[in-house]
Amino acid sequence: MTGNPLLDAHTLPPFNEITPETIEPAIDELIARNRDAIQRLVDEGQHSWEGLAAPLEALNDQLSQAWSPVSHLNSTMNSPALREAYQACLPKLSAYATWIGQHEGLYNAFRRLAESDDYRHLDQAQRRSVDNTLRDFRLAGVDLPAEQKARFGDIQARLSTLTNTFSNNVLDATQAWHLDVAGERLAGLPQSALDSLAANAEAKGIEGYRITLDFPSFFPIMSYADDRELRQEVYTAFVTRASEQGPNAGEYDNSAIMTEIVALRGELAELAGFDTYADYSLATKMAESPLQVREFLEDLAQRATPQAREEFETLSAFARDELNIAELRPWDTGYASEKLRQARYAISQEELRPYFPAPGAVDGLFRVIGRVFGVSFRENRDAPRWHNDVRYFDVLDGDETIAGFYLDLYAREGKRGGAWMDECRVRRLRGEGDLQLPVAYLTCNFTRPVGNRPALLTHDEVLTLFHEFGHGLHHMLTRQQVADVSGINGVAWDAVELPSQFMENFCWEREGLDLIASHVDSGETLPDELLERLQAARNFQSAMGMTRQLELSLFDLRLHHEQRTPSADDIQALLDDVRARVTVTPRVEFNRFQHSFSHIFAGGYAAGYYSYKWAEVLSADAWSAFEESGILDPDTGQRFRSGILEQGGARDAAELFREFRGREPSIEPLLRHSGIGRAA
Numbered sequence: 001m002t003g004n005p006l007l008d009a010h011t012l013p014p015f016n017e018i019t020p021e022t023i024e025p026a027i028d029e030l031i032a033r034n035r036d037a038i039q040r041l042v043d044e045g046q047h048s049w050e051g052l053a054a055p056l057e058a059l060n061d062q063l064s065q066a067w068s069p070v071s072h073l074n075s076t077m078n079s080p081a082l083r084e085a086y087q088a089c090l091p092k093l094s095a096y097a098t099w100i101g102q103h104e105g106l107y108n109a110f111r112r113l114a115e116s117d118d119y120r121h122l123d124q125a126q127r128r129s130v131d132n133t134l135r136d137f138r139l140a141g142v143d144l145p146a147e148q149k150a151r152f153g154d155i156q157a158r159l160s161t162l163t164n165t166f167s168n169n170v171l172d173a174t175q176a177w178h179l180d181v182a183g184e185r186l187a188g189l190p191q192s193a194l195d196s197l198a199a200n201a202e203a204k205g206i207e208g209y210r211i212t213l214d215f216p217s218f219f220p221i222m223s224y225a226d227d228r229e230l231r232q233e234v235y236t237a238f239v240t241r242a243s244e245q246g247p248n249a250g251e252y253d254n255s256a257i258m259t260e261i262v263a264l265r266g267e268l269a270e271l272a273g274f275d276t277y278a279d280y281s282l283a284t285k286m287a288e289s290p291l292q293v294r295e296f297l298e299d300l301a302q303r304a305t306p307q308a309r310e311e312f313e314t315l316s317a318f319a320r321d322e323l324n325i326a327e328l329r330p331w332d333t334g335y336a337s338e339k340l341r342q343a344r345y346a347i348s349q350e351e352l353r354p355y356f357p358a359p360g361a362v363d364g365l366f367r368v369i370g371r372v373f374g375v376s377f378r379e380n381r382d383a384p385r386w387h388n389d390v391r392y393f394d395v396l397d398g399d400e401t402i403a404g405f406y407l408d409l410y411a412r413e414g415k416r417g418g419a420w421m422d423e424c425r426v427r428r429l430r431g432e433g434d435l436q437l438p439v440a441y442l443t444c445n446f447t448r449p450v451g452n453r454p455a456l457l458t459h460d461e462v463l464t465l466f467h468e469f470g471h472g473l474h475h476m477l478t479r480q481q482v483a484d485v486s487g488i489n490g491v492a493w494d495a496v497e498l499p500s501q502f503m504e505n506f507c508w509e510r511e512g513l514d515l516i517a518s519h520v521d522s523g524e525t526l527p528d529e530l531l532e533r534l535q536a537a538r539n540f541q542s543a544m545g546m547t548r549q550l551e552l553s554l555f556d557l558r559l560h561h562e563q564r565t566p567s568a569d570d571i572q573a574l575l576d577d578v579r580a581r582v583t584v585t586p587r588v589e590f591n592r593f594q595h596s597f598s599h600i601f602a603g604g605y606a607a608g609y610y611s612y613k614w615a616e617v618l619s620a621d622a623w624s625a626f627e628e629s630g631i632l633d634p635d636t637g638q639r640f641r642s643g644i645l646e647q648g649g650a651r652d653a654a655e656l657f658r659e660f661r662g663r664e665p666s667i668e669p670l671l672r673h674s675g676i677g678r679a680a
Contacts, residue, residue, distance in 0.1 A: 004029075006066040012404075012439065013069035013424065015386040020081040023070050027089045030066055031096045034059045042105035047112035049126055053133075056106075057483050061428060061436075067093065068424055072441055077386055078171060078414040087164060094160040098153035101140025110134055125650040129484040132649075139283060141272055148271055155268045159261065166242075166257050167602035170595075171416055173241040173252040179211040179234065185227050190350040193220035195450040213238050214411050215418075216447035222334040223349075228325075235331035236590065243592035244568075254595040255568040261601055263565045278561035281607035286492040286614070286653055290561045293610050297557070300613060301550045301582045304676050307543035312584045315340055315541070330586050337541060345537040352534065353456035355517040355526050358409060358446065360454075361462050364516030365469060368506050371515070372637035373477065373645075375402070387412070395476055403427070403476035404439045409465075410455065411445040418598075419444040419464050421471035421500075426489065429481035438487055440472045456520060459534065463504045470503035471496070479646040490649020493608050497615035498622065498653075499645060505623045505673075508538060511631040539675030546613075546674060547582050553610040554578045556600045560607035618657055620669035625661060 005017035006026035046052040141152040200210035240246025242254040269280035278290040319325040319336040383392035395403040424439035449455040475487035506512030517526040599605040
């Protein structure tokens with residue numbers, strides 16, 4: 001025992017022992033140890049898999065197992081002390097990563113390995129790992145002159161700090177605003193939303209109802225509140241977060257941070273020998289060039305935009321004739337859309353909630369996966385956790401434990417918004433017969449349970465649960481034993497959404513819903529008549545939804561391909577231009593969505609947000625195989641498991657897809673599933 005929980009070997013992170021004071025000393029020691037060990041490997045002239053790659057993987061895994069729980073706690077249990085310790089480590093980790101990426105001795109050792117007889121005897125995963133490592137050396141500027149290497153490292157360190165600050169600003173801006181209201185202002189809200197807002201107020205020791213900008217609070221206001229001024233007030237606060245506009249104007253402003261991030265990314269790409277950051281980003285993706293991506297997105301836009309305009313015209317007419325809203329404003333579209341959905345299909349998210357109590361939805365998820373992929377789940381109540389909401393499960397294949405995961409479903413203060421899957425541990429072979437099992441974090445921000453009742457999920461939240469668990473399956477069902485290509489590692493970023501988007505389909509089909517949906521009081525499955533209305537409403541405003549995704553994807557791509565040193569005004573002008581081309585819904589001048597666009601400014605989607613649509617083509621086509629054989633067909637499930645999920649990044653994603661479907665991917669299933677049937 002070292003006296004520092006992050007330095008002690010563990011099967012699962014000791015969350016109950018990790019304190020802010022333990023973080024920086026542990027990271028300092030591990031980085032120092034790794035530097036010494038790596039230099040020894042190089043000095044000894046090692047260039048075999050056992051002498052070079054395997055020891056380096058072990059060193060990186062030790063550091064990852066210390067940093068992973070810290071990073072996760074920063075996202076789910078954020079506090080001033082934890083944030084300070086986390087931020088103190090970022091430049092050190094960035095400098096270490098740059099040192100490795102630009103280490104000429106290490107690079108030359110891997111080159112010798114790739115050119116040796118030993119390389120030819122490596123298995124597919126090992127060769128892929130070596131090839132990826134050499135590619136990453138080049139992307140890290142290993143061939144640059146010393147002065148440019150130093151600049152490259154400085155940029156990486158600065159970007160690490162900036163992206164974290166961007167994320168902190170979004171979190172702080174989200175939590176800085178609230179509105180306390182009396183019940184009469186909340187007319188139209190369903191009881192579940194009223195209970196949640198009342199619980200917000202009670203938690204702060206006040207009477208009445210508290211609206212926050214967390215999604216479980218924001219969404220019901222925008223969808224159901226009859227008070228138009230209230231919708232406008234909440235909308236304005238939400239779309240101006242972390243900007244120079246709105247109720248907290250300038251307090252957490254990300255304007256300068258965005259511009260510096262884009263400029264530094266452009267300089268980084270140029271140093272690495274690429275024309276733009278988009279070109280640099282695509283070096284690790286399926287897509288071949290920014291032009292190919294733009295043509296793909298604009299083709300979808302051409303197909304979807306005419307139908308999206310028709311959908312919006314229908315919505316505007318309904319709002320004018322039935323809701324007495326002469327001109328739709330942005331704070332009206334969600335409200336009017338929900339009214340139109342109910343009028344047309346007699347169904348709402350609220351009507352579906354009783355059929356999706358959170359414990360039952362989770363059990364249903366497990367049943368679906370068990371039927372299709374042949375694995376089961378067992379809760380482990382003794383696993384260390386970071387919050388009482390969190391549950392831990394073992395994943396079993398027969399009697400064998402093959403993986404594990406943490407499930408953290410509900411929104412709370414100090415927790416970053418959104419939903420995500422992340423790695424806790426990766427599957428890798430540590431030595432002869434010593435297999436490290438993969439462990440995942442699965443995090444959502446659903447409405448919390450109130451009182452003694454379980455949380456009741458919307459159908460959209462069930463889709464989110466299945467989506468993130470698709471990522472989790474990709475991580476946990478891998479059969480790879482080399483960390484660099486295990487699970488989602490080494491998978492082209494524009495293919496990584498394939499399993500997640502694929503899993504959502506089970507939530508629309510009778511076979512899947514019979515395992516997922518169970519009424520909170522009666523236990524009955526979803527009635528036929530309600531299912532028919534749900535399925536009929538599936539593609540309600542689907543073209544409008546697609547144009548929204550295309551807007552974000554085109555903005556991201558063009559920002560990183562066309563803009564070199566933009567100002568905040570330039571970024572706004574670019575977004576306005578994209579919106580003018582593909583957006584059909586109303587816009588307001590003060591909307592600053594980009595200031596909270598964490599996917600591209602604080603996450604891994606820079607010049608890669610298009611991946612959602614790119615992978616959706618793959619996922620829709622993969623799902624069509626199940627439509628042909630049977631939704632819960634275990635044989636097709638086993639082919640998907642062995643051909644996609646187990647492969648990780650050991651083989652090319654396009655090659656794996658072709659083997660699974662027996663042909664190149666087709667865009668037609670996506671258009672069919674989206675209800676988009678014609679081009680412009």
